[in-house]
Amino acid sequence: MSIEFKNSKFHLFNNEMSYVIEVSPYNDLLHLYYGAKITPDALSVPCRCNNPFIPNHDENNPSYTLGSLPCEYPTAGGADFRSPAIEAELPNGLRAIRLKYTGHEILPGKPALPGLPAVYTESDAEASTLKIITEDEHAGIQVILYYTIFEDINAICRHTEIKNKNNLYAYIRNAQSVSIDFPAGEYDYIHLSGAWARERHVERNAVHKGIQGFESRRGASGHTENPFIALLEKGAGEDCGNVYGFSLVYSGNHRFVIESEAFETPRVQAGINPFSFCYKLEEGESLVTPEAVMVYSASGLGEMSRTYHRLYRTRLCRGKYRDLPRPILVNNWEGTYFNFTREKLLSIADSAAKIGVELFVLDDGWFGERDDDTTSLGDWFVNEKKLGGTIASLAEEMNKRGLKFGLWFEPEMISERSRLYEKHPEWAIQIPGQKPHYSRHQFILDYTRADVREYIVKTISDVLSKANIEYVKWDMNRNMSDVYSPQLAPDKQGEFYHRYILGLYEVLERITSAFPDVLFESCSGGGGRFDPGMLYYMPQCWTSDDTDAVERLYIQYGTSLVYPASSMGAHVSAVPNHQVGRITPLSMRAAVAMNGAFGYELDLSKLPEEELAEMAEQIKLYKKIRGIVSSGNMYRLLDPFTSRYASWMYVSEDKKTALVYYAVARSKPVQPLLRIRLKGLDPDLEYSIDGKLYTGSTLMNYGIVINRDEHAYDNLLLEIHSV
Ligand code: DGJ
Numbered sequence: 001m002s003i004e005f006k007n008s009k010f011h012l013f014n015n016e017m018s019y020v021i022e023v024s025p026y027n028d029l030l031h032l033y034y035g036a037k038i039t040p041d042a043l044s045v046p047c048r049c050n051n052p053f054i055p056n057h058d059e060n061n062p063s064y065t066l067g068s069l070p071c072e073y074p075t076a077g078g079a080d081f082r083s084p085a086i087e088a089e090l091p092n093g094l095r096a097i098r099l100k101y102t103g104h105e106i107l108p109g110k111p112a113l114p115g116l117p118a119v120y121t122e123s124d125a126e127a128s129t130l131k132i133i134t135e136d137e138h139a140g141i142q143v144i145l146y147y148t149i150f151e152d153i154n155a156i157c158r159h160t161e162i163k164n165k166n167n168l169y170a171y172i173r174n175a176q177s178v179s180i181d182f183p184a185g186e187y188d189y190i191h192l193s194g195a196w197a198r199e200r201h202v203e204r205n206a207v208h209k210g211i212q213g214f215e216s217r218r219g220a221s222g223h224t225e226n227p228f229i230a231l232l233e234k235g236a237g238e239d240c241g242n243v244y245g246f247s248l249v250y251s252g253n254h255r256f257v258i259e260s261e262a263f264e265t266p267r268v269q270a271g272i273n274p275f276s277f278c279y280k281l282e283e284g285e286s287l288v289t290p291e292a293v294m295v296y297s298a299s300g301l302g303e304m305s306r307t308y309h310r311l312y313r314t315r316l317c318r319g320k321y322r323d324l325p326r327p328i329l330v331n332n333w334e335g336t337y338f339n340f341t342r343e344k345l346l347s348i349a350d351s352a353a354k355i356g357v358e359l360f361v362l363d364d365g366w367f368g369e370r371d372d373d374t375t376s377l378g379d380w381f382v383n384e385k386k387l388g389g390t391i392a393s394l395a396e397e398m399n400k401r402g403l404k405f406g407l408w409f410e411p412e413m414i415s416e417r418s419r420l421y422e423k424h425p426e427w428a429i430q431i432p433g434q435k436p437h438y439s440r441h442q443f444i445l446d447y448t449r450a451d452v453r454e455y456i457v458k459t460i461s462d463v464l465s466k467a468n469i470e471y472v473k474w475d476m477n478r479n480m481s482d483v484y485s486p487q488l489a490p491d492k493q494g495e496f497y498h499r500y501i502l503g504l505y506e507v508l509e510r511i512t513s514a515f516p517d518v519l520f521e522s523c524s525g526g527g528g529r530f531d532p533g534m535l536y537y538m539p540q541c542w543t544s545d546d547t548d549a550v551e552r553l554y555i556q557y558g559t560s561l562v563y564p565a566s567s568m569g570a571h572v573s574a575v576p577n578h579q580v581g582r583i584t585p586l587s588m589r590a591a592v593a594m595n596g597a598f599g600y601e602l603d604l605s606k607l608p609e610e611e612l613a614e615m616a617e618q619i620k621l622y623k624k625i626r627g628i629v630s631s632g633n634m635y636r637l638l639d640p641f642t643s644r645y646a647s648w649m650y651v652s653e654d655k656k657t658a659l660v661y662y663a664v665a666r667s668k669p670v671q672p673l674l675r676i677r678l679k680g681l682d683p684d685l686e687y688s689i690d691g692k693l694y695t696g697s698t699l700m701n702y703g704i705v706i707n708r709d710e711h712a713y714d715n716l717l718l719e720i721h722s723v
Contacts, residue, residue: 002149003106003130010104010130011040012149012156017296019149019156021072021132026057026064027100029072029134029145031181035242036298045069051262055079068263070181073134073145073160075099076174082267083211083259085179086162087274089171090139097141099134106130110148110157115502117249117536118291119148119157119315126151126315140166154296155311160289164281171491172279176271177292178246184264186234190301191256192226192558197546197579199223199527200558202641207231207260215255217275219444219480219497220524221531227254228562230304231268238636239300239679246270247308247562249316250290251533252501253277276483278494293532301561302679306633309564313631316532317539317567319512321519325626326540326566326597327404328356328619329471333363334547334573335603338371342388344605346397351604353401355612356619359471360398361406361599366391368418374441377413378420380459392467399468406471406519407463411456412504413442413477427452431482439478447503448485448496457510464515472515474508474538476524501533508537521569521597530559530567540567540597547573547601549584549592549713553646553665556595557639560648566630570596572615574603586611588663588713590618595629595648595661598622625719628652628659635679640665644710651680655696656722658687662706663715671710677703678720685722693723 004011009032012019020032020040030045047063049056054067056079067079076084077096089095109124121127129148135141142163149156158178164170187207191214192200205212214229216222227248236243246268248254253273260266270292279287293311297303314322330352336344349360367383368376382391395405414421414428421428421443428443430436436443445452464472483496512520520538522529526545534541541563544555552570559568570593575583593599604612632650637660640646647662662676681687681696688694689704699720708714 002151003128005104005106007041009040009044010132012128012130012147013037014149014151014154016298017154019147023101024064028066029099029101029132031070031072034180034182034244035296054081070183070265071179073099073143073179074267082261083257083269084174085176085269085271086143086160086172087174088139088141089173090166091168091170094139097136097139099136099141099143101132102135103133104131111146113159113288113291115505116288116290117316117505117533118159119155119249119293119311121315135165139170140164141170150311153311154307156294157291158294159291161286162281162289163286164283167283169283170281171494172281172287173277174274175279175287175289176269177248177289178271178294179267179269182231182244182266182268187266188232188234188236189258190230190232190561192228192561194223194558196223196525196528197544198551199530199544199555200226200561201554202558202561202639207258207266209260209264212258213255215273215275216253217273219252219483219500220476220529221251221254221533222479223525223528226562227256227270227531229256229258229268229270230301230561231258231266232301237300238302238639241300243297243301243304244268245295245297245304245308245562247293247295247532248290249293249532249536250501251504251529251531253497272498276494276497279498280492280495290533302636305561305636308562309634312532312535312562313564313566317535319539320517321539325630326519327358327471328622329359329361329406329599330357330604331361331363331473331571331599331601334578334601338365338373340365341386342394345394347605348603349398349401349403351607351612352600353403355604355616356623357403357600359404359406361408361471361473362394363408363473364410364475366407375415375417377410377415377442378418378445380409380411380463382463390467391463391469395467395469404470405468406473407469408473408475409460410475410477411460411507412445412447414445415442426486429480429482429485431484432486434482436482439481442478444478444480446485446487446500447507448499449487449503453503453507456507460511461514464511464518469518471519471521473521473523473542476529505533505537512537523569527555527559530563535563535567540569542569543596546579547571548577548580548582549589550582550665551580552592553640553663556592557636557641557646557648560634560636564630565596565634565650568596569599570594571599571601573601584713586614588715590615591661591715591717592663594618594622594625594717598626621717625659625717628657632659633680637676637679638662644668645674647676649678649680655680655682655685658720660704660718660720661716662718664710664712667710667712667714669710674706674710675703676706677701682722687720688723689718689720
């Protein structure tokens with residue numbers, strides 16, 4: 001058991017790290033330590049407050065004040081003026097609670113979170129869980145803090161359960177999943193920021209005084225801020241220094257806060273965004289917050305990412321495809337958009353089969369009367385006229401060619417021009433008496449309603465059970481506006497955003513478990529909902545609608561901070577690129593896409609034989625390397641955000657095989673030859689490159705030389721094997 005309770009201190013530890021919480025003499029929970037492994041027996045939180053303007057609770061002990069102490073789960077309305085982790089409003093209007101430790105339990109393994117996605121264990125030996133029970137007896141509010149620490153992974157999962165024990169009700173206006181007060185010092189932070197077609201760009205800044213916040217108010221995790229931040233001790237970098245990652249397993253409105261105040265002890269919080277949030281708990285009811293996954297690395301960001309990759313790949317993603325190679329696909333979207341016929345699809349499939357593609361994905365436009373994006377979302381019946389037959393017969397045609405068949409859906413949406421809207425206009429999210437805002441001509445279905453969820457589960461299941469469909473792309477193409485649901489009582493409208501996501505998770509659980517052999521890929525205008533919550537249901541995600549090879553270097557590099565290559569859908573598309581107009585060579589487009597779940601997204605039937613032959617070779621190569629791309633340990637070598645290059649590599653668990661990727665993101669004339677130092681190899685093993693032998697130590701210290709002039713779009717995929 002790697003959790004101890006001794007001398008009023010909880011010590012959570014594994015071989016490499018410690019997390020320590022102290023129960024103060026006043027029964028408050030104080031945060032004592034988080035970082036490399038220590039023996040905390042002789043430690044206690046130092047109390048010394050020299051600021052007379054911070055209130056204290058005990059006149060005889062003015063130094064003990066929650067306003068300056070490191071708090072484990074700070075509340076609002078007391079002496080702590082910093083950001084609270086919880087804010088409640090009681091029937092008498094009181095908005096202050098004070099939580100006191102009342103007990104704890106230490107459990108083997110990791111409990112599931114009801115109705116929410118979460119990291120899991122496969123045996124109790126993998127992790128231990130601490131439940132700390134706190135309560136404000138006067139208010140009748142109980143808050144249980146959960147911490148799971150893993151034996152072999154430097155991760156701690158946290159969430160909170162808030163229970164109303166008074167015999168009336170309580171409104172929870174803010175409930176964070178995690179709050180930590182770090183010791184005074186100089187820190188930087190990293191967040192993954194962007195926009196549609198420019199997702200997850202790495203931003204690094206110094207922590208300054210005041211509040212720095214990163215959030216989504218869009219009803220989805222969003223393109224703009226991924227639900228992740230890292231706090232870095234000054235000087236920490238890719239391979240050195242203390243780094244603390246915070247990732248939220250949630251697909252809705254999230255908020256991350258770093259607050260640095262007078263004492264410069266940054267408070268970091270992550271959880272549901274309190275924006276427009278107000279959750280009513282009747283007597284005996286509970287609210288469970290989403291899970292926050294904290295990763296500690298003593299050796300920089302690279303190690304933090306490898307920890308997230310391993311944890312999310314093996315203990316967040318689920319299902320048959322979790323450990324299987326992902327099929328190489330062709331998707332017709334950028335090849336045809338809405339403009340296709342059965343003949344066109346089959347001619348693409350013929351070329352695809354010839355070059356070794358394994359899966360044909362029919363994207364948007366196969367249902368209702370959908371020939372453009374103005375109509376038919378919600379009408380999930382096959383347009384047999386356009387398809388020249390049933391979906392089952394089309395799937396059979398694909399299967400005859402040796403291809404699996406996959407289908408696109410956008411099940412959370414409703415078009416104004418649809419039979420569903422004619423029948424159920426009230427199912428669209430809208431403010432009474434007002435026309436909802438359009439976005440891509442569509443509205444969002446109210447997933448807080450059970451009847452809407454039933455309809456979706458039934459109609460999608462009907463399509464899936466009537467044909468041999470082995471892959472589903474679950475798309476979602478707008479953000480939420482006009483938020484209101486007539487089905488919710490007036491004092492429950494503040495639950496809307498969260499209830500939508502709970503409804504979505506219920507639908508996803510039902511559909512994915514009813515079709516366990518189907519590979520599901522999530523999508524939201526590309527990577528607008530690329531988050532750990534969605535990965536729990538669907539092990540891969542369409543990384544971005546931007547398929548330009550150069551743009552993808554940045555997007556995939558940024559995405560790799562948290563998410564494994566196996567989760568990143570990456571396709572070769574036509575040039576000039578449809579998003580940015582750039583012309584890049586086929587070799588580069590393929591090499592970039594091979595760093596993910598690989599596929600093609602262009603009209604293969606129009607390509608000359610030489611290009612198809614080149615693609616056939618690419619596919620042969622990917623079949624050889626996809627194992628190491630999806631399950632190797634990833635080491636980032638050159639950062640496109642701070643250099644002109646992007647480079648990373650994957651190393652097999654036994655360190656005998658590696659794959660190095662390098663690309664020029666921005667070229668410059670007359671540059672010294674680039675030498676790339678490799679990482680993660682066995683220093684004593686000999687590796688063969690182009691017929692020559694090098695020790696791992698040579699490759700990691702001297703490096704490999706890119707012995708050619710630096711030209712735009714130059715890139716390399718280099719396999720290395722030990723001899
Ligand atoms: C947005 C997705 O990101 C695209 O790949 C494509 O599926 C379109 N939607 C279809 O409408």
